[in-house]
Amino acid sequence: YWLDYITPFWNDYGICKGNMARGLIPPFSGEYENEWKHSNGAWIRTEVWACLYPALVEKAIRFAYEDASVDHGLGEGTWAAIFVAAMESAAFAISLSVAVAIINFTPFSFRRFTKA
Secondary structure (H helix, E strand, C coil): CHHHHCCCCCHHHHHHHHHHHCCCCCCHHHHCCCCCCCCCCCHHHCHHHHHHCCCCHHHHHHHHHHHHHHHHCCCHHHHHHHHHHHHHHHCCCCCHHHHHHHCCCCHHHHHHHHCC
16 A cells, blocks of 8 residues: 555655665665654644544554554654544544543553564
8 A cells, every 4th residue: 555555755665665675664664764654744644543543542542543653663753643633533432631541542552563
């Protein structure tokens, strides 16, 4: 999909596409020699997962990880996407202040999603 339908070939997108063309799969496609893996390109796509999974935080997190790891590997950009997707999904059911209080947003709590 990324190689055929994602047209930009710069920054995190370009590095990811180049890595995928070399045969690397996510999260390695976003991790290998990617100085943009800590950028904000992935979290701006998270509203899709929150809207598909309103108030289903774990599912929104899972898809945000799958999406972000393609072009951000295990960089901070992926953890930002996970956090924002969780907040957006939770916001459908509770207020933002409550969501901040109940969602453990440290990267270590999301490590379970990176295991095969």
